[in-house]
Amino acid sequence: MTQHHADTSKITGESHRAIFVVAAMPPPVHGQSVMNLIVADSIRNYSPNNLTISNIAPSSSNILVYHLSRISRVTIASLRILFSPRRRISVYSVYESGFGFLYNLLILISARVRMADVFIHHHTSEHCKRHSKRFAVVNWMAGVHAKHIVLSDQMKSDLQDTYGTNLLIRVVNNGSCLSGIPKIDPNHKIFDGSISLGHLSNLTPEKGVADVLSIFSELRSRGCPVRLELAGPTADPSIEKAIAEFSALGDNYFRYWGPVFGERKADFLSKVDIFLFPSRYKYEAQPLVLLESMAYGAFCIAYEAGYIPELLSSTGFLACNREEIIDFLSSSALTPTYLIGESGRAIASSLQFRTEGRRQLELLIEDICNKAQGG
Known part of the structure; x- marks a missing residue:
């Protein structure tokens, strides 16, 4: 973008x-x-x-x-x-x-x-x-x-x-x-009967990567058809070790992209159905990555940090902890039809913020x- x-x-x-x-x-x-x-x-x-x-x-x-x-x-x-x-x-x-x-x-x-x-x-x-x-x-x-x-x-x-x-x-x-809103058809966001989770940030515990990996692991243990697309730099040895362990699942279930910019970042965002942003960063304000994800039709789920609630006032899901996210994502109400509708609302909301x-x-x-x- x-x-x-x-x-x-x-x-x-x-x-x-x-x-x-x-x-x-x-x-x-x-x-x-x-x-x-x-x-x-x-x-x-x-x-x-x-x-x-x-x-x-x-x-x-x-x-x-x-x-x-x-x-x-x-x-x-x-x-x-x-x-x-x-x-x-x-x-x-x-x-x-x-x-x-x-x-x-x-x-x-x-x-x-x-x-x-x-x-x-x-x-x-x-x-x-x-x-x-x-x-x-x-x-x-x-x-x-x-x-x-x-x-x-x-x-x-x-x-x-x-x-x-x-x-x-x-x-x-x-x-x-945001320079513009990419032409995204919300119907393309659901594929192969599985849901693609995504997270992009500086990969530190306070920015949410530990919770993302924990949520992904728990959803898999419950039999939920999910995969995880993860991107961003990290210098934390414990996070690097966890990424290496999850990478053993194979690209069909987990993919680590590393730092992404330009067309590679656009490619990453286009593959995400649900963007997870469980940040506890005390300085969090209005994360640009949430707006970018919405522009690509991702349904955004985040903690109520900084001024994120204003970003997700008309779309997405706000949570207080990882358990709320896990319960929501494993709910039977999270159907492809529901996500397609939310994808359209996310795109419309990002357009409004951009304008x-x-x-x-x-x-x-x-x-x-x-x-x-x-x-």
């Missing part, structure tokens, strides 16, 4: 202001980095001569190199803002969870010194649902005129309830990352670019 760039053709005129995008770009590829790239490319389409992109993604997973590379990249980005020759400046960045908020502060100090217009994109949920002293400091440093970008209406409501209704907030859902997200993204880019015209 290719990326969507906002249509900024209606925004005209040459800017007298510098626009700085300070954010992690792919690789690695995940929802946040994809959105960062789309925002940067959309601004570039409008004003290429005024845009400076500072990629602050770490250059290594090694803990020492990780932080040294990030510190150096954030410092360089901050100095670029501080010493920009332009009088007017706009800065777009992303709120960093955990101790990453220190990087936010370094960027914001430079932005405030230069009296820049600040745009902060929120891709994590924990600080929205519960008061965070770290974000409170970032919010204070950003100033009362900073614009905050969130992923859903409930996320906006939570942020205002937690930190004050005076926050300036714009909603841009992750459907804006709304594209409109929201265009308004955001227009906001950034209109400010950059000197307003």
Whole structure:
């Protein structure tokens, strides 16, 4: 699925202001980095001569190199803002969870010194649902005129309830990352009398892979006609061992795809009837992979983490634990006819999110670019 760039053709005129995008770009590829790239490319389409992109993604997973590379990249980005020759400046960045908020502060100090217009994109949920002293400091440093970008209406409501209704907030859902809805016939989703389960993520226990493997194993022990398509990177030895053991079942029952991108990712998603996402990740917000799975007609089953309930408000199944998922999947009500109907609803829902997200993204880019015209 290719990326969507906002249509900024209606925004005209040459800017007298510098626009700085300070954010992690792919690789690695995940929802946040994809959105960062789309925002940067959309601004570039409008004003290429005024845009400076500072990629602050770490250059290594090694803990020492990780932080040294990030510190150096954030410092360089901050100095670029501080010493920009332009009088007017706009800065777009992303709120960093955990101790990453220190990087936010370094960027914001430079932005405030230069009296820049600040745009902060929120891709994590924990600080929205519960008061965070770290974000409170970032919010204070950003100033009362900073614009905050969130992923859903409930996320906006939570942020205002937690930190004050005076926050300036714009909603841009992750459907804006979908370039289009593939032409899927829901009737093709059921094949050979079996159901194809799927899971794609960073394969860690907190993101749900352990529960997925447990659910698959239990369903097989109950005689349910299921197979599992599994994809994503993993560095956990226990998960690697479990994958190796399940691989002995053969491709007719279990297939591990490894990391998937581009056409290979599309091929993976096209083979999934039911997408499992039992994530307990504390920062979970609005997983792009759920929207992508829905676009391919998958019936999505997930835990009620972050703002997933808003994604699955009109389709899919929300659960609190693995037992609820197992009972649901082994139910006699889960017929091919039922899944075909749900597949159609999933596609329609993803289309709605995409249409709304594209409109929201265009308004955001227009906001950034209109400010950059000197307003």
